[in-house]
Amino acid sequence: MDRTKIRNIGIIAHIDAGKTTTTERILYYTGKTHRIGEVDDGQATMDWMEQEQNRGITITAAATTCFWKDHQINIIDTPGHVDFTVEVERALRVLDGAVVIFCAVGGVEPQSETVWHQADTYGVPRIAYVNKMDRMGADFFAVLEEMEKKLGAHPVPLQIPVGKEQSFRGVIDLITMRMIEWNQEVQGAEYHYLPIPEDMEETAAAWRERLLDSLSSHSDRITELFLEGKEIPEDLILRTIRSCTLARQITPVFCGSSLRNMGVQPLLDGVISYLPSPADLPPIKAYHVKKEKEVEIPQEESGQPLGLVFKIHADRDAGNLCFVRMYAGSIKTGTTVYNVAKKKRERITRIFRMHANRTEPLDMLRAGDIGVVVGFKLAQTGDTVSSEGQPVLLERMHLPEPVISISVEPKTLSDRKKLLDTLSVLTTEDPSLAMKEDEETGEILLSGMGELHLEVVVTRIKDEFGMDVRTGKPRVTYRETITREATVTETFDRIIGGKEQRATVTLAVRPRERGTGNRFVSQVRGNRIPEEILEAIRRSVEASFTGGILLGYPLVDVEAELREVEFDPETGTEFAFEAASSGAFERACREAAPVLLEPIMRIVVITPSEFLGEVVNQLSGRGGVIQGIESRGTVEEIHAQAPLERMFGYSTALRSVTQGRASFSMEFSHFAPKEDQARPRS
Numbered sequence: 001m002d003r004t005k006i007r008n009i010g011i012i013a014h015i016d017a018g019k020t021t022t023t024e025r026i027l028y029y030t031g032k033t034h035r036i037g038e039v040d041d042g043q044a045t046m047d048w049m050e051q052e053q054n055r056g057i058t059i060t061a062a063a064t065t066c067f068w069k070d071h072q073i074n075i076i077d078t079p080g081h082v083d084f085t086v087e088v089e090r091a092l093r094v095l096d097g098a099v100v101i102f103c104a105v106g107g108v109e110p111q112s113e114t115v116w117h118q119a120d121t122y123g124v125p126r127i128a129y130v131n132k133m134d135r136m137g138a139d140f141f142a143v144l145e146e147m148e149k150k151l152g153a154h155p156v157p158l159q160i161p162v163g164k165e166q167s168f169r170g171v172i173d174l175i176t177m178r179m180i181e182w183n184q185e186v187q188g189a190e191y192h193y194l195p196i197p198e199d200m201e202e203t204a205a206a207w208r209e210r211l212l213d214s215l216s217s218h219s220d221r222i223t224e225l226f227l228e229g230k231e232i233p234e235d236l237i238l239r240t241i242r243s244c245t246l247a248r249q250i251t252p253v254f255c256g257s258s259l260r261n262m263g264v265q266p267l268l269d270g271v272i273s274y275l276p277s278p279a280d281l282p283p284i285k286a287y288h289v290k291k292e293k294e295v296e297i298p299q300e301e302s303g304q305p306l307g308l309v310f311k312i313h314a315d316r317d318a319g320n321l322c323f324v325r326m327y328a329g330s331i332k333t334g335t336t337v338y339n340v341a342k343k344k345r346e347r348i349t350r351i352f353r354m355h356a357n358r359t360e361p362l363d364m365l366r367a368g369d370i371g372v373v374v375g376f377k378l379a380q381t382g383d384t385v386s387s388e389g390q391p392v393l394l395e396r397m398h399l400p401e402p403v404i405s406i407s408v409e410p411k412t413l414s415d416r417k418k419l420l421d422t423l424s425v426l427t428t429e430d431p432s433l434a435m436k437e438d439e440e441t442g443e444i445l446l447s448g449m450g451e452l453h454l455e456v457v458v459t460r461i462k463d464e465f466g467m468d469v470r471t472g473k474p475r476v477t478y479r480e481t482i483t484r485e486a487t488v489t490e491t492f493d494r495i496i497g498g499k500e501q502r503a504t505v506t507l508a509v510r511p512r513e514r515g516t517g518n519r520f521v522s523q524v525r526g527n528r529i530p531e532e533i534l535e536a537i538r539r540s541v542e543a544s545f546t547g548g549i550l551l552g553y554p555l556v557d558v559e560a561e562l563r564e565v566e567f568d569p570e571t572g573t574e575f576a577f578e579a580a581s582s583g584a585f586e587r588a589c590r591e592a593a594p595v596l597l598e599p600i601m602r603i604v605v606i607t608p609s610e611f612l613g614e615v616v617n618q619l620s621g622r623g624g625v626i627q628g629i630e631s632r633g634t635v636e637e638i639h640a641q642a643p644l645e646r647m648f649g650y651s652t653a654l655r656s657v658t659q660g661r662a663s664f665s666m667e668f669s670h671f672a673p674k675e676d677q678a679r680p681r682s
Contacts, residue, residue, distance in 0.1 A: 001072045001369075003277060003278045003279045003301065003366075003367065003368045004277045004279045005070060005071045005072060005277065006071070006072050006073075006074070006277055006278055006368050006369060007071060007072070007073045007074070007096065007097060007271055007272060007275055007276075007277060008074045008094070008095050008096045008097070008278070008325070008368070008369075008370055009073060009074070009075055009076070009095060009096070009097045009098060009099060009271055009275060010075075010076045010088075010091045010092060010095045010097075010098045010099070010124075011023055011075060011076070011098070011099050011101065012088055012091075012092075012098055012099070012100055012101070012115045012119070013100060013101035013102065013103075013111070013112060013115065014102075014103070014106065014109035014110065014111040014112045014115075015111060016103065016106075017101045017102060017103045017106070017109070017112070017131060017132075018101055018103065018131040018132055018258050018259065019101050021131075021258045021259055022099075022101060022129065022131060022258040022264060022267075023064075023075060024258075025188070025258050025261060025264040026066060026073075026075065026264060026267075026268060027064065027066060028187070028189070029068075029188075029189060029264055029265055029268070030066035030067055030068050030073075030268070031066075031067075063075070063076050063323060063354045063370065063372075064354060065353050065354075065360075068268045068269075068271075068272060069268075069269070069272060071272040073268075073271060073272070074369070074370045076091040076095065076370075088115050088118060089118055090310045090311055090381065090431075091310075092115075092118050092119055092121075092122045092124055093122060093308070093310055094308060094310045094325035094370065095122075095124055096124070096125075096275065096276045096277070096278060096280075096281060097124060097125050097126065097127075097271070097275030097276050098119055098124050098125075098126045098127075098275075099126070099127055099128075099129055099267065099271065100112070100115070100116065100119070100126050100127075100128050100129070100251075101128075101129050101130075101131050102128060102129070102130050102131065102143050102147070103130075103131060103132050103135075104130050104131060104132045104133045104135060104138035104139060104140055104143060104164075104255070105132060105135050105136070105137040105138055105139075107139075107142060107143045107146040107632070108143070108146040108147060108150045108151060109606075109665075110604040110665040110667075111665060112151075113150060113151065114667065116151045116153070123248070125245050125246050125247075125248055125274075125275060125276055126245075126248075126251050127245065127251065127252045127253070127254065127267075127270050127271070127274055127275060128147065128153075128155060128251050128252070128253045128254070129253075129254045129255065129256065129263070129267050130143050130253060130254070130255040130256075131255075131256060131257065131258055131263075132257060132258075132259070133161050133164060133168045133255050133256060133257045133262075133263075134164075134165060134166065134168045134257040134259070134260050134262075135165065135257075136165050136166075137165070138164050138165055138168070139164070140157075140160065140161050140164070140255050144157060144253065147251070147253075153251050154214075154249065154250045154251060155250075155251050155253045156211060156214045156215075156241070156244075156250045156251065156252055156253065157174065157207060157210075157211070157252075157253045157255075158173070158174055158175060158211070158241070158252050158253065158254060158270070159171040159172060159173055159174060159180075159253075159254050159255055159266065160172050160174065160203065160204065160207050160255070161255050162179060162197065162200060168257060168260075168262070169181065169262075170182065170194075170262065171254075171255055171256065171262075171263060171266070172196055172200065172204045172207075173193075173266065174204065174207055174208045174211050175211075175234060175237055175238070176193070176234070177196060177204065177208060178193040178194065178195065178196065179193070179194045179195065179196050179197065180192070180193060180194075180266065181194055182261055182262045182263075184260070184261065187261050188260075188261025188262055188264070189261075191265060211237075212226055212232060212237075213226075214250060215237065215240045215241065215244065215250075218240060218243070218244050218249055218250075219236070219240045221236060222236065222237070222240060238273060241273075241274055242273060242274050245274040245275070246274075246276050246280060252270060252274055254266055254267045254270055277368070278299055278367065278368025278369075279299075279368070281299045282299075283296035283297055283298045283299065284296070284297055284299055284306070284327050284328070284394065285395070286306070286384070286392035286393060286394050286395075287392060287393045287395075288391065288392050289340060289391040289392065289393060290391055295392060297327070297328050297390075297392065298328065299327050299328055299367060299368065300328055300367060301328075301329065301330060301366050301367040301368075302329070303328050303329050304328065304329050304386060304387045304389060304390040305326065305328065305329035305330060305331050305337060305385065305386060305387060306326070306327045306328040306329060306367075306384070306385075306386050306390065306392065306394070307324045307325060307326040307327060307331065307337075307365075307384070307385045307386070308324065308325050308327070308382070308383075308384055308385075308394050309322045309323070309324055309376070309379045309380070309381060309382065309383045309384075309385065310323055310324070310325055310381065310382070311323035311381060311429075312379065312380070312381055312428055312429055313429055314425045314426075314428060314429055318350075318374050319374060319375075319377075320374075320376060320377075320379070320428070321354075321372045321373075321374060322372065322373045322374075322376045322379050323354070323370065323371075323372055324365065324370070324371060324372070324373050324385065325369075325370050326365050326366060326367050326368065326369055326370075326371075327367060327368075327394070328367050329367060330364050330365060330366040330367060331348055331351070331364065331365050331373070331385070332348065332351075332363060332364045333348055333349070333350055333351050333362075333363055333364070334348065334349070335347075335348055336348065337385045337386070337387070338385065338386055338387050338388050338391070339376070339378055339379055339383055339384075339385055340383070340384045340385070340386055340391050340392065340393055341380075341382075341383045341384060341393065342378045342379075342383065344378055345388075346375065346376045346377065346378060346379060346385070347375045347376075348373055348374075348375050348376075349374050349375035350373070350374040350375065351363070351364065351365050351371050351372070351373055351374075352371065352372050352374075353371055353372070354371075354372050359372070380428065380431075381428075381431045382396040382431070401477075401479075401668070402432060402433065402434045402447035402448050402449060402477055403447075403449065403450075403476070403477050403599040403601075403644055403668050404447065404448060404449070404450060404451065404453075404454065404474050404475070404476065404477060404644065405445045405446060405447040405448075405454075405474070405475050405476075405477045406445070406446055406454050406458075406471045406472050406473070406474055406475070407443050407444065407445055407446075407471065407472035408423070408444050408445075408446050408458070408461075408469050408470075408471055408472075409443070409444060409469065409470050409471075410467065410468070410469055410470075411468040411469065411470065415467060415468075418465075418467060419444065419461070419467060419469065420435075420437070420444070422461055422465045422467060423435040423444070423446065423461075426457060426460065426461075430457075432448065432449050432453070433446070433447070433448050433453075433457060434446075434447040434448075435447075446458075447477050449668070450666070451474055451648075454474070458471055474648055476598060476599060476644050476645045477553070477599070478551065478553045478596050478597060478598055478599075478674070479548075479553055479554055479555070479556045479596075479597040479671050480548030480549070480550050480551070480553050480554070480555050480556070480594055480595070480596055480597065481511060481555060481556050481557050481558060481594070481595060481597055482509060482510070482511050482555075482558055482589055482592035482593060482594050482595075483511055483592065483593040483594070483595055484510075484511065484592050484593050485508065485509065485510040485511075485592060486508070486509055486510075486588045486589070486591035486592040487506065487507070487508040487509075487563070487588065488506070488507060488584050488587045488588045488591065489504065489505070489506040489507075489564070489584070490504070490505055490506075490507070490580050490581075490583045490584035490587060491503070491504040491566075491580060492504075492576050492577075492579040492580035492583065494576075496575075499571075500570075500571045501571060501572075501573045501575060501576040502568060502571040502572065502576060503565075503566075503567070503571075503572055503573070503576035503577040503579070503580040504564075504565070504566035504580060505537060505562065505564070505565055505566075505577065505580045505581050505584050506562075506563040506564035506565075506584070507541070507560060507561070507562060507563065507581065507584040507585055507588055508560070508561040508563055508588065509558055509559065509560050509561075509585070509588040509589055509592050510558075510559050510561070510592070511557060511558065511559075511592070512557040512558060512559050513557065514557055514670070514671070515557065515670070516557055517556070517557065518542075518545045518555065518556065518557065518558050518559070518560075519558075519559045519560070520538055520541050520542055520559075520560050520561075520562070521559065521560075521561050521562070522534060522537075522538070522561070522562040523561065523562060523563050524562050524563070524564065524565050528567075529565050529567050530567075532574060533565070533567060533572060533574060533577050534562075534565075536574040536575075536577045536578050536581075537562055537565070537577050537578070537581045538562075539578065540577070540578040540579075540581040540582045540585075541560045541562075541581050541582075541585050543582075544581075544582055544585040544586065545558065545560075548589075548594065549586055549589050549590055549594055550594050550595075550596050550677075551596065553596070555589070556597065556671065558589070560585060560588075562581075565577075595673045595674070595677060596673070596674045596677055597671040597672060597673060597674065598643050598644065598645060598671065598672065598673075598674040599643070599644045599668055599669075599670075599671055600641050600642070600643055600644070600668075600669050600670055600671070600672050601641065601642055601643070601644050601647060601666045601667065601668060601669055602639075602641055602666070602667050602668070602669040603619070603624065603638075603639070603640045603641065603642055603647070603664060603665070603666045604637060604638065604639055604640075604664060604665050604666075605619070605637070605638040605640070605654065605662060605663075605664040606632075606635055606636070606637050606638075606662060606663050606664070607635060607636055607638065607658055607661070607662035608634060608635055608636075608658065608661050608662070609631070609634055609635060609636050611657065611658040611659075611661070611662060612629070612636045612638075614657045614658070615636075615638060615654070615657065615658065615662060616629075616638065618653060618654070618657055619638070619640050619642065622642050622643075622646040622647060622650065623642050623643050623646045624640040624641065624642035624646075625640060625641050625642070626638065626639070626640050627639045627640055627641060641669055643674075644668075647666060650664070650666075651664070
């Protein structure tokens with residue numbers, strides 16, 4: 001396939017905006033499936049995990065390939081629930097373009113904002129699709145306004161709806177100035193171009209003029225023809241829309257009702273007309289390990305291979321299925337590739353394309369394409385695969401910190417190893433999941449992004465891995481940090497095995513800006529101290545970051561500086577310096593006024609106006625700080641922040657106070673000092 005004919009796209013949106021329903025129509029109309037699978041009956045092709053079919057939501061980013069008008073479209077259908085944001089994040093990292101779906105009734109909802117800003121972070125060009133035009137309360141033009149106001153976007157409608165709610169019957173194409181109507185007898189597989197209805201001619205002309213006006217600010221030729229009152233060639237309009245979309249100056253907007261089989265084929269035309277191909281992309285930036293600097297690598301098929309492992313799925317028969325996006329060169333079945341992060345070669349035993357949970361074998365994966373590789377033993381999400389001659393690292397994904405934990409234990413002691421192995425598989429698949437075993441109590445803690453996230457994982461343990469487990473109540477995953485600088489000198493001096501082991505280190509700790517992470521720096525150079533001793537000190541300090549000194553939670557935003565080392569070749573061992581460094585670090589942190597940090601959540605509640613007072617009072621009673629309230633017709637949108645610890649059980653409480661008519665979303669915002677600080681461990 002010619003690289004100019006490939007599109008790597010994601011379908012992203014808020015939960016229930018109709019992502020999976022739209023994808024099912026795409027698969028049907030492109031001939032990939034022979035029937036339309038519906039989310040409500042658990043038959044959606046892309047929702048292939050048992051839990052997705054049971055819950056009617058998309059949990060993992062399912063990948064598939066289809067063909068439309070001589071173009072290959074690699075689609076990743078992503079989840080809309082905030083607990084699975086990491087799936088959206090890793091999809092956006094490897095995509096070239098995205099279709100963002102909005103609900104014509106709900107408009108720009110909280111998760112829509114989150115994914116929009118994630119797409120901004122990765123510079124992903126987008127087209128938008130306003131779905132559910134047939135629903136009561138649908139308002140296409142209100143969604144356009146919200147896109148401008150809430151997202152800072154520049155929406156440019158290429159279509160306007162004909163009718164709305166139950167009377168919605170098609171769209172007007174503002175480029176060809178014709179109406180499109182779908183044949184429902186063949187589930188919308190056929191559609192026809194008709195003249196614009198008389199009662200809509202004036203509206204269509206006004207929106208066509210707005211379209212040309214938007215494009216004229218980016219094209220001198222369109223401005224010239226527009227001012228002269230001359231006809232503007234269709235190919236000039238299409239070229240200008242494409243160039244503006246690729247530059248992220250505009251967002252073309254389509255509309256339809258996927259459930260009623262209207263609007264999907266023009267959206268597919270928009271994907272191939274306006275979203276980038278791999279050939280449109282600039283050289284990719286990477287960090288050269290040997291040269292210790294950033295380099296740019298052309299995204300071309302010639303040259304050495306360069307790819308990113310962006311997802312791993314554990315398969316019982318095949319082992320790890322590694323989803324790889326190739327940026328340059330190519331990889332072949334039966335050859336090896338270099339894992340730059342692990343500094344090891346890995347063998348490629350098989351390559352295939354994924355269609356939800358079915359596979360199609362490939363001999364080769366080329367630059368610009370996405371596929372699944374079998375055979376990698378060491379690869380983890382975010383690893384770069386290349387060659388020894390080009391040891392470069394691509395930018396890793398920004399993965400959120402887990403903020404909620406539960407204890408998990410097997411029903412029988414004999415199943416403990418099986419449970420640990422199972423959790424190891426699950427944490428490999430999902431980097432936003434963390435597992436920790438308490439050395440003293442033996443308790444196994446599982447941490448994730450939210451209650452639903454952990455609920456889904458526990459159900460997978462039971463159903464997929466056949467394990468009966470007990471779980472504890474959800475608890476908050478705190479962090480610890482320090483608030484001032486402290487310097488200590490620590491000496492370790494012991495007789496071990498009849499030999500004296502002695503080490504002295506001077507270590508300073510100081511707080512860093514919130515969110516910048518931990519850092520170890522050394523003022524001691526290796527000309528008088530052996531390199532292995534300095535390495536032992538660094539290793540010990542970095543290990544100490546993982547357990548705080550108040551309640552043992554991970555330390556964040558701390559800088560540790562090694563200032564002095566007293567070394568005697570007769571008695572100075574690596575073990576002694578590791579012990580001295582660990583002791584110095586703990587004592588310094590105790591003297592640096594440590595504090596416990598708790599996760600603060602960003603909350604958006606959408607409630608009928610009559611319940612506004614009760615909802616605000618309820619949030620305030622949970623330590624919530626109201627940051628803004630927006631009226632949206634008969635409903636109010638409340639923005640607030642509150643400690644996660646106070647938000648457990650909020651879903652039930654909100655349903656109770658609003659008679660089940662309100663909804664809310666909650667995502668991690670930041671860590672902040674806990675009001676009632678815990679006492680330090682003795």
